[in-house]
Structures are given as structure tokens and as C-alpha cells.
Amino acid sequence: MEQPQIVRLGSVPSTQEVARALPIGSVVVADHQSSGRGRLDRRWEAPPGTALLASFVLPRHPLLSLAAGVAAAEACGGGTRLKWPNDLMLDGRKAGGILVEVAESKAVVGIGINLTAAPPGAAMVEQPLDDLLERLRERLGHWSAADPSQVLDRWRELSVTLGQRVRVELPGRTLEGVASEIDDRGALVVDGEHVSAGDVIHLRAGPDPLK
Ligand code: BT5
Numbered sequence: 001m002e003q004p005q006i007v008r009l010g011s012v013p014s015t016q017e018v019a020r021a022l023p024i025g026s027v028v029v030a031d032h033q034s035s036g037r038g039r040l041d042r043r044w045e046a047p048p049g050t051a052l053l054a055s056f057v058l059p060r061h062p063l064l065s066l067a068a069g070v071a072a073a074e075a076c077g078g079g080t081r082l083k084w085p086n087d088l089m090l091d092g093r094k095a096g097g098i099l100v101e102v103a104e105s106k107a108v109v110g111i112g113i114n115l116t117a118a119p120p121g122a123a124m125v126e127q128p129l130d131d132l133l134e135r136l137r138e139r140l141g142h143w144s145a146a147d148p149s150q151v152l153d154r155w156r157e158l159s160v161t162l163g164q165r166v167r168v169e170l171p172g173r174t175l176e177g178v179a180s181e182i183d184d185r186g187a188l189v190v191d192g193e194h195v196s197a198g199d200v201i202h203l204r205a206g207p208d209p210l211k
Contacts, residue, residue, distance in 0.1 A: 004057070011048065016101060019055035019108045026057040029133065036112065039099055050117035052096075052129055054136070055110045058144045065100045066186050067151045068109045071139035072096060073158045075132060076113065076125045084161040084179065084188045084200050088113065092160075093123035109144075111136065152182060161188065165203040168195050176203070 004025030012018055012028075013035040019028040030053045036044035046053060061067055069086030076096070081089045088096035096113035113132065114124035125132070143151060156162060161179050168175045168190055177191030179200070187194040 014110075015053055015055040016099065016108055016110045019057050019110075020101070020103065022057050024057050024059055024106050027054060027133075027137065029054045037099060037110070038097055044097060044099075044112045045119060046112060046114065047117050051115050052111065052113040052132055052136075054133065055108050056137070056140055058107050058109055058140065060102060060105070060107050061144050061148075063148050063151045063186050064102075064107050064109065064144060065098065066155045066182075067143040067146060068098050068100060068111065068140065070151060070154045070158060071143040072098060072111055072113070072136060074143075075135035075139045076127070078125070080125065080158075081160040082155060082158045083202070084159065084182070085186065088125075089160055090123040090125065093118075093121060095123040095125050109140065148184070152184065152186070155182065155186075161200060161202065166190060167201045167203055168198045169201075170195070170198055 002023040004023055007018060007028045009030045011032040011034060012030045014033050014037050015028040015030050016037060019026060032048035033053055038044045065085050069082045072088055073080045073082050076088060083089050086098045087094050099110040101108045114122060115129060118124040164179050166179045175190055175193060179188055179190050181189040183189055183194055187196040
């Protein structure tokens with residue numbers, strides 16, 4: 001059987017493409033990506049040497065996207081929380097993002113975390129790359145094999161989305177309401193509607209009457 005590999009690279013278009021060809025257990029880490037990707041063909045930008053940019057090849061799991069978020073939030077620690085579905089948030093600002101791509105027999109979990117630089121309005125997790133990478137591998141190993149109900153419980157604890165008033169952009173319309181729960185498939189429940197994919201904007205509550 002093919003052995004898992006740890007691949008460290010300088011600059012690549014995207015660590016996701018390199019990882020896709022490797023067996024489960026492999027990790028690809030790069031200093032820089034020239035075409036780093038977010039979800040929905042968006043871009044992930046990080047100047048060379050300023051971020052953790054890694055793709056992990058894992059077995060498939062029904063809630064892998066949430067499990068990866070939980071693993072990354074625990075690895076970062078220090079008050080890192082999760083915005084649905086799995087943005088890493090520090091003090092209300094995005095410090096990292098996760099992109100899960102599923103192939104037939106495996107999944108590639110791409111994680112980008114700002115370490116020493118961040119775009120305007122974003123946050124960074126000021127930790128040494130190798131320490132964070134090691135914790136991430138350990139936590140991903142744990143959560144990618146965990147029972148879905150445990151993943152959901154931990155996600156709820158780490159969430160900054162539940163209880164918030166949100167706006168969700170859906171194909172052809174916008175939904176506004178309170179994000180009350182995630183269901184057992186990981187969909188966000190907003191005013192009783194189950195949203196399985198989309199972008200969530202946290203809305204502020206009305207003006208504080210005491211101010
Ligand atoms: C994500 O997408 O947040 C998933 C990002 C995954 C990146 C990793 S890096 C290793 C692996 N290889 C890849 O090619 N990708 C993965 P999404 O939720 O769609 O968010 C993308 C949006 O985040 C962009 O449209 C920007 O608005 C914002 N963004 C881009 N770079 C950022 C950064 N460094 N920090 C914070 N926000 C950023």
C-alpha cells in the first residue's frame with residue numbers, strides 16, 4: 001500500500017491539488033500559494049511565509065467540514081471560535097478558513113491560518129508554524145474519526161453564530177433571522193429554515209439603548 005507522505009513546498013498554485021494525488025494520512029504544507037482557493041472559487045491570499053497553508057488527506061466523514069473547524073479552533077486555542085460553517089474567528093475577525101473537497105475514497109481538507117500577516121479587517125493567530133501544524137494534525141486525527149454527535153456538540157460550544165441574528169445569501173434570495181441551531185447534518189437553522197450551504201453575515205443587534 002502507498003505510504004502517507006509529509007510534503008513541504010516553497011511556492012505552489014494550491015496545496016489542494018498536490019494533496020489530491022496522495023494517500024490518506026498525507027499532509028502538504030507550502031510557504032506560499034499563487035492560486036490559493038477559498039470556497040466557491042474565491043481566492044485565499046497570504047504573503048509568502050506569513051501563514052499556515054496546508055492540505056490534509058483524510059478519510060471521508062459525514063460532518064468533516066464541521067469536524068475540521070472544531071479541530072482547527074482547538075489547535076489555535078486562545079479564544080478562537082467558529083462562524084458557520086467553519087471560519088476561524090478571533091475577536092470577531094476571520095483568522096483562518098477551511099475548504100473541504102471530497103474525492104471517491106478520501107477527502108482533502110485545506111486549512112489556511114494567518115500567522116504573521118492578515119488582510120485588512122482579518123485577524124492572525126500569532127503562533128509558530130510547526131507547533132500549530134503538529135497540534136492541527138493531532139486534533140484533525142481525533143475529530144475526523146469522532147462520532148458525529150460529539151462533533152456537533154463541540155461545534156455548538158465553539159460557535160459564535162448560534163443565537164446571532166444573521167443574513168444568509170441563498171440562490172435568488174436573502175434570508176434574515178436568528179440562527180437558532182445546527183441540525184444533525186450540519187445545516188444552520190435560521191428562523192426554522194435549514195440552510196446547508198451559503199454565506200452567513202452576522203448582523204448586529206439593534207442600537208444599544210444604554211449608549
Ligand atoms: C475559506 O474560503 O475560508 C477557505 C480557505 C482555505 C484556504 C486553504 S490554504 C490551504 C488550502 N489550499 C488552498 O488553495 N486553499 C486551502 P471562503 O469561506 O470562501 O473565504 C474566502 C474569502 O476569505 C475571500 O473571498 C476573502 O474575502 C477572505 N480571505 C482571503 N484571504 C484571507 C486571509 N488570509 N484571511 C482572512 N480572510 C481572507
